[in-house]
Amino acid sequence: MSATLQNLVNQPYKHGFVTSIESDVAPKGLNADTIWMISTKKKEPEWLLEFRLKSYEAWLKMEEPIWPNVHYPKIDFQAISYYSAPKQKPKLKSMDEVDPELLRTFEKLGVPLHERMALAGVAVDVIFDSVSVATTYKDKLAEVGIIFCSMSEAVLDHPELVQKYLGTVIPSSDNFYAALNSAVFTDGSFCYIPKGVKCPMDLSTYFRINTEESGQFERTLIVAEEGASVSYLEGCTAPAFSSNQLHAAVVELVALDNADIKYSTVQNWYAGDEKGVGGIYNFVTKRGLAKGVNSRISWTQVETGSAITWKYPSCVLLGDNSVGEFYSVAVTNHYQQADTGTKMIHVGKNTRSTIVSKGISAGHSNNSYRGLVKVAPSATGARNYSQCDSMLVGQNSGAHTFPYIQVANNSSQIEHEASTSKIGEDQLFYFAQRGIDAEAAVSMIINGFCKDVFQQLPMEFAVEATALLSFKLEGSVG
Amino acid sequence: MIYPDSKIVLEVRGLCATVNGTEILKGLDLTVRRGEVHAIMGPNGSGKSTFSKILAGHSAYEVTGGSVMFEGQNLFDLAPEERARAGVFLAFQYPIEIPGVINSQFLRLTYNTVQTHRGKEELDPLEFDDYVREKMKLLEMSPDFLERSVNEGFSGGEKKRNEILQMAMLDPRLAILDETDSGLDIDALRIVANGVNQLANKDNAIVLVTHYQRLLNYIVPDYVHVMEAGRIIKTGGKELALELESRGYDWVGVEHKAVAGAVA
Ligand SMILES: Nc1ncnc2c1ncn2[C@@H]1O[C@H](COP(=O)(O)OP(=O)(O)OP(=O)(O)O)[C@@H](O)[C@H]1O
Ligand SMILES: [Mg+2]
Numbered sequence: 001m002s003a004t005l006q007n008l009v010n011q012p013y014k015h016g017f018v019t020s021i022e023s024d025v026a027p028k029g030l031n032a033d034t035i036w037m038i039s040t041k042k043k044e045p046e047w048l049l050e051f052r053l054k055s056y057e058a059w060l061k062m063e064e065p066i067w068p069n070v071h072y073p074k075i076d077f078q079a080i081s082y083y084s085a086p087k088q089k090p091k092l093k094s095m096d097e098v099d100p101e102l103l104r105t106f107e108k109l110g111v112p113l114h115e116r117m118a119l120a121g122v123a124v125d126v127i128f129d130s131v132s133v134a135t136t137y138k139d140k141l142a143e144v145g146i147i148f149c150s151m152s153e154a155v156l157d158h159p160e161l162v163q164k165y166l167g168t169v170i171p172s173s174d175n176f177y178a179a180l181n182s183a184v185f186t187d188g189s190f191c192y193i194p195k196g197v198k199c200p201m202d203l204s205t206y207f208r209i210n211t212e213e214s215g216q217f218e219r220t221l222i223v224a225e226e227g228a229s230v231s232y233l234e235g236c237t238a239p240a241f242s243s244n245q246l247h248a249a250v251v252e253l254v255a256l257d258n259a260d261i262k263y264s265t266v267q268n269w270y271a272g273d274e275k276g277v278g279g280i281y282n283f284v285t286k287r288g289l290a291k292g293v294n295s296r297i298s299w300t301q302v303e304t305g306s307a308i309t310w311k312y313p314s315c316v317l318l319g320d321n322s323v324g325e326f327y328s329v330a331v332t333n334h335y336q337q338a339d340t341g342t343k344m345i346h347v348g349k350n351t352r353s354t355i356v357s358k359g360i361s362a363g364h365s366n367n368s369y370r371g372l373v374k375v376a377p378s379a380t381g382a383r384n385y386s387q388c389d390s391m392l393v394g395q396n397s398g399a400h401t402f403p404y405i406q407v408a409n410n411s412s413q414i415e416h417e418a419s420t421s422k423i424g425e426d427q428l429f430y431f432a433q434r435g436i437d438a439e440a441a442v443s444m445i446i447n448g449f450c451k452d453v454f455q456q457l458p459m460e461f462a463v464e465a466t467a468l469l470s471f472k473l474e475g476s477v478g
Numbered sequence: 479m480i481y482p483d484s485k486i487v488l489e490v491r492g493l494c495a496t497v498n499g500t501e502i503l504k505g506l507d508l509t510v511r512r513g514e515v516h517a518i519m520g521p522n523g524s525g526k527s528t529f530s531k532i533l534a535g536h537s538a539y540e541v542t543g544g545s546v547m548f549e550g551q552n553l554f555d556l557a558p559e560e561r562a563r564a565g566v567f568l569a570f571q572y573p574i575e576i577p578g579v580i581n582s583q584f585l586r587l588t589y590n591t592v593q594t595h596r597g598k599e600e601l602d603p604l605e606f607d608d609y610v611r612e613k614m615k616l617l618e619m620s621p622d623f624l625e626r627s628v629n630e631g632f633s634g635g636e637k638k639r640n641e642i643l644q645m646a647m648l649d650p651r652l653a654i655l656d657e658t659d660s661g662l663d664i665d666a667l668r669i670v671a672n673g674v675n676q677l678a679n680k681d682n683a684i685v686l687v688t689h690y691q692r693l694l695n696y697i698v699p700d701y702v703h704v705m706e707a708g709r710i711i712k713t714g715g716k717e718l719a720l721e722l723e724s725r726g727y728d729w730v731g732v733e734h735k736a737v738a739g740a741v742a
Contacts, residue, residue, distance in 0.1 A: 429558065434584075
């Protein structure tokens with residue numbers, strides 16, 4: 001690899017800074033007492049404590065998965081602290097009272113707070129309540145009956161809704177990390193769109209990660225009732241040095257008849273340094289249940305961070321004519337490892353799914369797409385289209401594709417396309433010969449490669465994603 | 479056209495270069511002045527494309543000796559993109575495909591980048607669209623090519639036209655056309671040659687690398703050079719190309735060795 005290409009892919013992590021946030025932390029280790037303590041601290045109802053304890057028991061009997069194409073030293077689950085409560089901040093009356101350190105954080109991210117807040121139609125679930133903004137959006141959402149709050153609040157204020165849906169898409173015993181999350185999750189987001197309501201704006205949790213340590217075992221639940229629709233944005237451009245190396249989130253989506261949920265993620269956790277030291281292990285379980293007829297679940301993800309990513313946002317297409325979509329860009333650099341993809345489980349008649357996956361590997365990284373398309377006997381007339389493209393930057397990175405297809409009826413149509421390409425010296429030379437430097441060239445090639453996925457992102461998120469990819473692969477040369 | 483007292487655009491002295499340790503250029507000399515059209519001919523593998531790519535700054539080649547001055551400055555002081563901005567243009571023998579990058583966006587980026595570095599105004603997408611369509615007419619290219627990925631799936635001849643389109647947009651000081659004629663059908667050859675002729679003026683210079691006289695029927699060279707084994711071993715006027723066409727290259731080599739022997 002030439003010096004230019006080498007430099008390009010070896011940009012230091014641009015979001016590498018730490019915001020100090022006070023918290024009180026539980027002692028290390030996990031047992032029934034820890035779970036009881038979490039539940040008590042959070043003043044949870046009995047049923048939730050039971051849910052946690054059952055999950056914990058299931059977890060004890062489970063083994064860490066070893067099938068993903070990723071490698072890391074064994075995790076000592078007794079060396080982790082499972083609770084860390086953020087100190088309650090006093091309510092702020094104006095922007096002037098926002099912690100200047102926090103403001104600087106956003107500025108470093110290239111997302112000045114005022115601009116961010118001014119972005120039309122984005123309701124931010126802000127923890128440091130800036131009265132003006134948060135209240136405005138909350139009021140607006142409340143008017144149409146939408147509930148959008150933290151999981152902790154939801155447990156206290158809307159227990160019947162949480163109890164009805166929590167764990168129904170991803171049962172505690174689903175997998176090792178989902179079980180762990182179900183036992184010890186501390187917070188996350190809850191979102192409920194009542195019957196017939198089209199959410200008037202995109203919902204975003206952009207700021208939450210910086211202010212709360214809910215990132216470690218985050219729990220999110222989104223329910224769209226009949227005919228409801230919502231677009232949800234999850235962005236975690238986190239401080240580089242999270243105190244938790246292991247992150248195991250669970251996200252559950254439920255779409256009833258004719259409901260539509262679009263879930264978009266831009267993930268930029270600390271990825272470790274260029275030698276592969278440090279970085280977050282991001283072991284996430286995300287699944288949407290397209291429960292009703294004509295319902296739709298759409299996942300879009302831009303994965304750029306974490307040392308290890310293990311993540312398969314999936315759709316269970318239960319309702320007849322329901323639709324599942326998965327659009328993914330996964331970028332790995334240095335010694336990052338990603339094993340990501342999706343599962344499309346067709347159960348209802350005439351269900352349709354689309355998979356578009358773009359993997360970009362640079363440096364010494366390893367990027368795997370793993371996908372399952374499963375068509376049950378009942379899913380007559382089901383259709384799937386999958387397209388998995390890999391791009392290699394440099395000589396030392398790896399790209400792998402593991403598509404699994406299981407079809408149990410003969411009226412279904414499955415199409416799978418795959419390709420591997422390379423950003424070669426000769427392409428960069430062609431750009432250079434036309435006056436375009438390597439940085440701009442890589443950016444243009446990558447954006448072209450990812451176009452089909454970026455198109456799916458809400459406008460302002462697409463801009464952010466493009467910028468993130470630039471951070472990741474380019475930065476300023478030299 | 480040869481103009482008296484015209485300024486030197488390119489001055490190559492004793493250029494030596496290697497690729498992966500193998501010497502390809504072995505003391506190449508060439509002087510090109512404004513307004514001139516030079517043709518470089520020579521057998522396969524003699525180093526014509528290597529020379530072109532070295533002028534453009536390809537990193538695979540190592541310059542081991544000699545000098546190249548471009549418009550009075552050391553060409554090797556400039557990075558490849560700086561050379562392009564300063565007016566060195568290479569139409570590639572094998573233009574590379576760039577899947578996913580839309581041609582119109584690529585063309586606009588290259589145009590605006592070069593314009594900016596020359597202290598000129600950028601064009602917005604609408605203005606650029608008008609501008610590029612105008613240039614495409616010159617080459618009788620369909621606007622459909624704007625919406626496709628750069629060179630992807632273009633036929634050999636279409637790729638070559640896309641190269642000359644870029645030459646037309648970027649208004650280079652020195653244009654090196656590496657076998658632009660190969661792969662062009664008879665009509666396309668005429669159209670592309672016409673395009674190049676319209677771009678030639680007294681302030682720029684053109685170096686044509688070609689194997690065939692037929693291109694030189696359209697673009698008449700002021701000088702014809704024969705390259706062999708990494709050197710220019712003979713230079714003549716446009717008649718030299720005709721002679722090469724009928725007699726081949728062997729006699730040039732023999733003659734060169736005889737002269738070299740006599741000198742030694
Ligand atoms: N990257 C490379 N690695 C090894 N050898 C190379 C490389 N590039 C060029 N060469 C060799 O250098 C010599 C000159 O090649 P070049 O492409 O410059 O020839 P040319 O005169 O343009 O030939 P043609 O008329 O066939 O286009 C050839 O023998 C070629 O194989
Ligand atoms: Mg050649």
